[in-house]
Amino acid sequence: MEPNGVVASRAGDVGVIELARVEKFNCLSLAVFAGLEVALDDFDSSDSSVHAILICAQGKNFCTGADLAEVLELRTELAKMQAFISTAHRVMNRIAHCHRPVVAACQGLALAGGFELMLACDVVIAAADARFGDQHAQYGLLPGFGASQRLPRLIGLRRALDLFYSARWLDAQTALDWGIVNQVVEPERLLEVALDYCGKLATRSRIGIATMKRLAIEGLEGTLETGLMLEEVTVPAGLLEDDVTEGLNAFRSRRAPRFRS
Numbered sequence: 072m073e074p075n076g077v078v079a080s081r082a083g084d085v086g087v088i089e090l091a092r093v094e095k096f097n098c099l100s101l102a103v104f105a106g107l108e109v110a111l112d113d114f115d116s117s118d119s120s121v122h123a124i125l126i127c128a129q130g131k132n133f134c135t136g137a138d139l140a141e142v143l144e145l146r147t148e149l150a151k152m153q154a155f156i157s158t159a160h161r162v163m164n165r166i167a168h169c170h171r172p173v174v175a176a177c178q179g180l181a182l183a184g185g186f187e188l189m190l191a192c193d194v195v196i197a198a199a200d201a202r203f204g205d206q207h208a209q210y211g212l213l214p215g216f217g218a219s220q221r222l223p224r225l226i227g228l229r230r231a232l233d234l235f236y237s238a239r240w241l242d243a244q245t246a247l248d249w250g251i252v253n254q255v256v257e258p259e260r261l262l263e264v265a266l267d268y269c270g271k272l273a274t275r276s277r278i279g280i281a282t283m284k285r286l287a288i289e290g291l292e293g294t295l296e297t298g299l300m301l302e303e304v305t306v307p308a309g310l311l312e313d314d315v316t317e318g319l320n321a322f323r324s325r326r327a328p329r330f331r332s
Contacts, residue, residue, distance in 0.1 A: 077106025078129075079113065082266055084273035086114030086121040086171070093130035099184045099216075100138040101155060104162045111162075115169045122273035124169060125265055126192060127176040133201070134185025137216075159184070159216045166191040167221075168288070170281040172272050176265035177201045178258055182240070187216035190225065193284065195251070196265045198258040202240040203251060209238035224291065226250055276314035276330045 076092040088110045090097035114121040128134060137159075145151045166173050166188075175192040181203050189195055189203070197203075205222070207214050214235070223231040226249050234241070246252045256264045272280070286305060290298030309315070314330045321328035 075102040075106035076100065077103055077110060079106075079110035081121070082125075083270060084120060084122040085266060085269040086110070086119075086124045087266075088114075088124065088126045090126075090128040090134055095138065096132050096135040096180065097128045097130065097185070098135055098138040099159070099188065100141050101158060103138075104158050107162050108165060111165050111169065115165075115171050121171060122275070122277055123269040124171050124173045125176060125269050126166070126173060126188070127262060127265065128178070130179075132179030132185075133175075133177040133181040134188055135180050136183030136185050136206070156215045163187065163191040163217045167217075170284075171277070172269075172280055172284065174265055174269050174272075176261050177203075177252070178261055180240075182206055183212075183214070184216050187214060187218040187221070190218060190221040190251075191216075194253050194268070196254045196256060196261065196268060197243045197246060197252040198261045199243050199255055200258050201243045201246070201252075201255075203243075203246045204238065204240035205234050206238045208235055274327070274330075276312075276318065276328075278312055278314055279309070282309055 076090060076097070078089040078091045080087045080089075088107065090103065092098060092100075092103065111124070113119065114124050142152075142155070145155050172194065173192045175189045175195045176198075177189055177195060178198040178201055181189050181201060183204075183206050186203055186205055205214055205218055213219070219235075222234065225231075230249060241249070241251070243252065243255045247255050254264070254268075282305065286298070286302055289301060314328075317330055318328045
């Protein structure tokens with residue numbers, strides 16, 4: 072078992088972050104959050120050669136939520152519980168606002184805090200045996216890692232409230248139909264497909280992807296009009312980037328571009 076429950080490694084230009092608390096269903100603790108933060112800072116730094124980040128998990132399940140043993144120890148002291156939630160939010164926001172694209176590969180159970188971790192990622196590839204849900208209401212708890220805000224924005228208010236109220240699990244196909252995941256694959260091919268997808272992202276312009284991600288996120292935070300204005304002022308400057316020159320030269324030469332960023 073890894074001391075902080077996280078294993079970070081490289082697969083070519085892809086940074087791989089694995090949850091590694093198999094005996095505890097990869098639940099999220101302060102140590103796990105610290106491990107996630109260190110790996111994210113390393114892979115998403117300005118001098119990193121990583122072009123995409125994959126978050127996955129060892130064992131049969133992706134993540135079943137917060138470490139409730141730790142929560143029970145902290146819940147009677149408001150300051151400590153607030154610090155725990157603030158740490159979780161900082162890490163989830165770090166994932167959501169990474170300059171690199173972040174892909175989640177989910178197998179087995181992705182519940183409560185594990186569901187929230189997946190929601191913070193850009194793209195989700197699910198094994199056909201995956202199950203997704205938010206169980207907080209079943210135990211009188213509240214979603215504290217971002218789901219109350221991210222899920223309604225992703226699937227709409229009615230479907231989100233249904234999941235919050237009922238605490239039911241969605242199968243992978245329903246999660247795909249609802250737009251919670253992007254792709255469903257056979258369990259034995261999950262990592263292969265996810266790494267292949269990340270590998271394709273690594274061939275794209277890093278600055279181009281980072282800018283598209285920023286436009287999409289900031290656009291959703293305002294009105295359509297303000298989002299379109301942001302695009303209007305961002306795109307002309309982006310066209311001056313060296314990667315655009317390389318991309319257009321590659322198009323004219325009928326070859327694959329070789330981006331420097």
